[in-house]
Ligand SMILES: NC(=O)C1=CN([C@@H]2O[C@H](COP(=O)(O)OP(=O)(O)OC[C@H]3O[C@@H](n4cnc5c(N)ncnc54)[C@H](O)[C@@H]3O)[C@@H](O)[C@H]2O)C=CC1
C-alpha cells in the first residue's frame with residue numbers, strides 16, 4: 039500500500055494546487071478532489087495483490103463502512119453543485135463531507151506564516 043498511498047497523496051496535492059483560487063481566477067475551471075472510502079468494486083474484491091498481508095486486509099475491511107458505486111455517483115452530483123475549486127471531499131457510506139485539511143488558510147494566516 040506504500041506506493042498506492044503515495045500516488046493518492048500526489049494526486050490530492052496535485053488537484054489542490056491546480057484548483058487553488060489563484061488558478062481558478064485565471065481559468066474559471068473548478069478542480070475538486072473526490073476521496074471515496076471503501077466501495078464495492080472490482081479493485082476491492084481483488085485479493086491477489088496482498089500476499090502475506092491478506093489476513094490483515096481482511097481484518098481492516100471487515101468492520102469498515104462500505105458503499106456502492108452508485109452511492110458515490112449520487113454524492114458526486116451533490117458535491118459538484120456546492121464545491122469550491124481546490125477542495126477535497128470524503129465520501130463514506132454514501133455521505134459526503136468536506137475534508138477539513140483542504141480548507142485554505144485565511145489571507146491573514148498566510149501573511150503571518152510568510153512574513154513573521
Ligand atoms: N474502491 C474503493 O474502495 C476506492 C477506490 N479508489 C480509487 O478509485 C479509482 C477507481 O477504483 P475502482 O473503481 O475501485 O477500481 P476498478 O478496478 O473497479 O476500476 C478501475 C478502472 O480503471 C481502468 N483502468 C485501469 N488501468 C487503466 C489505464 N491505464 N487506462 C485507462 N483505464 C484504466 C480499468 O479497466 C477499470 O475499469 C482508483 O484510483 C482507486 O484507487 C479510492 C478510494 C476507495
Ligand SMILES: CC/C=C\C[C@H](O)[C@H](O)/C=C/C=C/C=C\C=C\C(=O)C/C=C\CCC(=O)O
Pocket residue numbers: 039040041042073074075076081082084087098102
Ligand atoms: C478503511 C479504509 C478507508 C478508506 C479507503 C481508502 O480511502 C482507500 O483509498 C481504499 C483502498 C482500498 C484498497 C483495496 C484494495 C486494493 C487493491 C489493489 O489492487 C491496490 C493496488 C496495489 C496495492 C498493493 C501495493 O501497493 O502493492
